[in-house]
Amino acid sequence: MATATKRACDACHRRKVRCNGQQSCGNCSQAGLACTYDAIPQKKGPKGSRAKVISELRLKEHQKRAEHRRQDSTHNYGSPTSSPSSPTLSGLLTHELVDGCTDFYFAQLYPTMPILQNEQLWALVAEMDTSLEAYCLLCSFCAFMLIQPGIEGQAMKPLLGSCSPTPLGRRLLDEALRKRRSRDYIENPSVNAVITSFFLFGCFFGLDKHNTAWFHLREATTLAQIMGMQEEKTYTTGTHMAMMSMRRLFWLLFVTERAYALQKHRPLTLHATIDLPSVAEDPSKPIAGFIHLVNLYRPFDDTFVGLWNKSRTDCSTLWLAHLQTQLSQALPAVLDGTETQAADLRTSQHWLRTIVWQLSITNNFLSSTSPDSSMTFGYPIEIAKDLVAVTSQLSQQSMEVHGVGLIEKIFDVACTLIDVMSCVPIESQNFSVGPQDYLNHLVNLISTLRAGRSRYLPLVLSKISDTLSPHMAASITQPMVPIKVEQSPEIPFLQHHDSSETHSSNTSSPYSTPPFLHYYPPT
Numbered sequence: 001m002a003t004a005t006k007r008a009c010d011a012c013h014r015r016k017v018r019c020n021g022q023q024s025c026g027n028c029s030q031a032g033l034a035c036t037y038d039a040i041p042q043k044k045g046p047k048g049s050r051a052k053v054i055s056e057l058r059l060k061e062h063q064k065r066a067e068h069r070r071q072d073s074t075h076n077y078g079s080p081t082s083s084p085s086s087p088t089l090s091g092l093l094t095h096e097l098v099d100g101c102t103d104f105y106f107a108q109l110y111p112t113m114p115i116l117q118n119e120q121l122w123a124l125v126a127e128m129d130t131s132l133e134a135y136c137l138l139c140s141f142c143a144f145m146l147i148q149p150g151i152e153g154q155a156m157k158p159l160l161g162s163c164s165p166t167p168l169g170r171r172l173l174d175e176a177l178r179k180r181r182s183r184d185y186i187e188n189p190s191v192n193a194v195i196t197s198f199f200l201f202g203c204f205f206g207l208d209k210h211n212t213a214w215f216h217l218r219e220a221t222t223l224a225q226i227m228g229m230q231e232e233k234t235y236t237t238g239t240h241m242a243m244m245s246m247r248r249l250f251w252l253l254f255v256t257e258r259a260y261a262l263q264k265h266r267p268l269t270l271h272a273t274i275d276l277p278s279v280a281e282d283p284s285k286p287i288a289g290f291i292h293l294v295n296l297y298r299p300f301d302d303t304f305v306g307l308w309n310k311s312r313t314d315c316s317t318l319w320l321a322h323l324q325t326q327l328s329q330a331l332p333a334v335l336d337g338t339e340t341q342a343a344d345l346r347t348s349q350h351w352l353r354t355i356v357w358q359l360s361i362t363n364n365f366l367s368s369t370s371p372d373s374s375m376t377f378g379y380p381i382e383i384a385k386d387l388v389a390v391t392s393q394l395s396q397q398s399m400e401v402h403g404v405g406l407i408e409k410i411f412d413v414a415c416t417l418i419d420v421m422s423c424v425p426i427e428s429q430n431f432s433v434g435p436q437d438y439l440n441h442l443v444n445l446i447s448t449l450r451a452g453r454s455r456y457l458p459l460v461l462s463k464i465s466d467t468l469s470p471h472m473a474a475s476i477t478q479p480m481v482p483i484k485v486e487q488s489p490e491i492p493f494l495q496h497h498d499s500s501e502t503h504s505s506n507t508s509s510p511y512s513t514p515p516f517l518h519y520y521p522p523t
Helices: 010-015 026-031 050-070 095-109 118-127 132-147 165-180 191-206 210-226 232-236 240-264 288-297 302-308 317-328 339-362 379-391 396-400 404-423 435-448 452-467 470-476
Strands: none
Touching: 010 026, 095 118, 095 132, 118 132, 118 240, 132 165, 132 191, 165 191, 191 210, 191 240, 191 404, 210 240, 232 240, 240 288, 240 302, 240 339, 288 339, 302 339, 317 339, 339 379, 339 396, 339 404, 379 404, 379 435, 404 435, 404 452, 435 452, 435 470, 452 470
């Protein structure tokens, strides 16, 4: 057991914060800094910004480890370091910016995309002035973080000032693309190249450029397959951290490809051919929630996507009903994770239930007399109720951090509910809330979330106006007080934790087709 000392460690002394004298002390462990007691005590100087001190300390550690990491032949996170002449000449990518984006990533996004660890990012920063691959990855990483809603409220604000993060994100995105063209990352791809392609996909998805986003997602999955990430034997060599992160990267691409295939009617390339990550592989950063996310999407294989894309017809009522049962039971009653992670998991679960219901009605499998509620015409009302119960417990920030992907899922549930309300007779019951209230809540939620008001609110209001009766439409399009929905026994309790192109990619609209078929474009 480590013995406490009576003096502060070097980093805590430099930062002017209380130190517990342990090795390693709590502050250094939390900030990801080396904990040493080597400095000779000196007179106190003027106090400065603690954030700047952390950046300086991290930079010194980056520089100290740079030569060692460049010579580490067993490190699997990058091909041999290239030596371009001053790749950061543009001055866009600063150490302070990387630190701010890194803090945002670990605070908000790591639970749902745990593919980068502290030491890997340190190594990349240490090499970004000499390695074009490291520089491109960090540019795409920071661009992705800056394009995500909600980053203004984080530690990035002092760096951004009055500027909006999105324009800077676009510039970094352009920089990453421009620099990347000067090297061959395809013939002998690295994990860094796969991660870069993934972040480029995320950037274009957030900017609503879906043809380009699809290109980079398919690029990421193709590079992963070239490297053999779909084969378990690939994970038998290399360092523990390298193999751990590469396995997570494969499953992140697996989930992302399935979600995008369902949203945009795309085919699949990756399949569940390797073992899942282990919950116990990194006790300091639990990933149980990430494994839950993978399991949510695993049933959506080539068979389902083929049916969804109308490339096959071998579907049955029993199979779809079983899939609905799987989805309803996929998550535990209590999620042991962050609120941000819970927002993604719960919303995805109810969206996937909606997707399966859509496929059921397209194949004429629903019945008003079915004993299984998931195979009835009114099931989207139950889904909407469950989604309202979940989102009522979530903070706005926990939802916004997932960007337009989460908003689009809420939007899909709302559109399906509108179709049901227009076509399915709803009995008058003495309940305080009902389908109209659920829709009102979802519409207000869409209008509240950033990117929702400008992109999805006009679409959902137009659908309400075109589909529902004038009286009902008028009441829904007005602001309302948030409703409270009692959770049914089936709804898991939510535990909170602190913590040009030929076909234009943004002009397609699924709202002009008949009710229940708005996910399927005309053939």
